[in-house]
Amino acid sequence: MHRNKADKSKPYGTYTQPEASKSKTASFDSNIDAKADAYQASLGIKISDFELPAGPGKYCFEIKEDVPANKTPGVTYDETTRYLVITVANNNDLTGYVYYAQLYDSSYSPAASIKDKATGTKVPGDNAFTNTYTANNVVISKDIKGSLSDLAAKFNFTVKLSYANGKTAGQYVGAKVTEYDGETQNVKDHVWAIDNTTEHTISLGRNQSITLTNLPEGVTVTVVETDGGEYIVTKSDDTTGTLENSTITATITGTDGKIGFVNTKEGTPDMGVVLDNAPYIAMLAIVAIGGVALMLNKRRRDEE
Structure with missing residues (x-):
């Protein structure tokens, strides 16, 4: 997955995403290191993959799938844009930080201030990108x-x-x-x-x-x-x-x-008459009967 800083989602405060991190590939092979709800539990990314400033704040990253130049045959790649909003807050005893992460679709719009919530449609982490074979x-x-x-x-x-x-x-x-x-x-x-x-x-x-x-x-x-x-x-x-x-x-x-x-395979049979219907059979039967009748008459005359 490729992610970079989204122009429409600048961090609250003065932090600027370093240029070098814009081409950094985020890892999606481990559980997210943050508190999560049903939409966040299966994002499968690590907070450490994102370069965040020290201290509380809200930061947004544009995430896209790295589609290969030579695509796998039969695969239709999901080339949609997602937005990952990471909120950094002090923990309860103020000894460290806790992280919250939420994934949105392309309708995401940042909140007016750090106290407000962003708008947009939440995306379940296990269905963030869908490639079809x-x-x-x-x-x-x-x-x-x-x-x-x-x-x-x-x-x-x-x-x-x-x-x-x-x-x-x-x-x-x-x-x-x-x-x-x-x-x-x-x-x-x-x-x-x-x-x-x-x-x-x-x-x-x-x-x-x-x-x-x-x-x-x-x-x-x-x-x-x-x-x-x-x-x-x-x-x-x-x-x-x-x-x-x-x-x-x-x-x-x-x-x-x-x-x-x-x-x-077609051909012409070597015969004069094709015996495949009743009229021809009837004709041969008549000829055969006539031949037998002539033979019997001749024998009768010879005996007389």
Whole structure:
């Protein structure tokens, strides 16, 4: 956390915050060394991190989160401003000091005098700053179509996960396989690295799929079908990526994605009549009955 002196909250008295302390980083890893109410108990900072003058007084510090230049993928950082008001008072026996601390949101306004209270909305220490992590899913599916297709066939694929531009592999936890219908290997619950190089092998048949979760925005999923050369490969209508030479490449956005492969094999049967309906069957039956009748008549004449 970064904190400095807020212009609108000058200390009461003549104390001026030293320039060097404006860039000082406050520690948020220990309990606050001050009396506290429900809004103060979990601030997790140390009074010693703030350069305060000797003697009683009220002092205010502007606090912001130190947002990294290269943000963690999928994390939305809380860049709001908070104001920490520290009151220094003599203790009961006048042998030392006691400290009171209160955190306010950006509506904070300092009190008119040291005897008055500041105005603004109090902020609970455990909810002072909230960073949100968002990730999405992608479903890779398979379908088989066509009059001459083998509907029981299995097709092999490689899947590679690449990190977003400007990011590194170390910034990602990895994608988890939550559902897998394939039969080549059991990869359910495995975590796949997002590292631009590792290729994972899967096998999918008709109406089978694999689901990958925990994919932050910007990750690219590249899926290559490595066999099925006798089939025409297309993508499903709901596919979010682009298809080129049996390869679908999709970049994760703010919503869940779908990558669907469709293999189709059509052909012309080597037969004159397609026997797939009643009229043709009836015609053949009539011909067969007529043939039997002619044969019986010929035998009868021969016997006479």
